[in-house]
Amino acid sequence: MIHYTPLSDYDIIEDDVSSYEKHQTMTINGKMCRVEQLDDGSYQLVQLLSTDPQDYLNQQYLPGTILTNGLST
Template sequence: MILYTPMSPAEIFPHDTNTLASRQFIVYQGRNMYVEQRGDGSYQLLQLLSTDPQDFLNDTFTPGTILSS
């Protein structure tokens, strides 16, 4: 089987199911994102899902950024 995906093998075949349970897709400031919920209730940006190239030039949406509600 061949998978054509931008996701890493660790995300497709996780070793720990608890890690995937804390990850979700959200809309933040009008942009779709793949995030991981942290213990304090904030979210860490894992991947920005956008078709607008300008979104990727915005430092607010850099992977690893902590998003607060």
């Protein structure tokens, strides 16, 4: 994928690899999502991975949603 931007690479890509170690892909109600594991064991939705535009209108898949046991709260 090509990304055209006036920003430098360092502004877009983080140098700290440890921030990506907590991220994983999870299926939530049949939809693929990128989540980040929090210190208390719950997960925070980071990104919805879908090709269906209607999925992005669903409030359940908003970035920042806290998930416990794969269910949104």
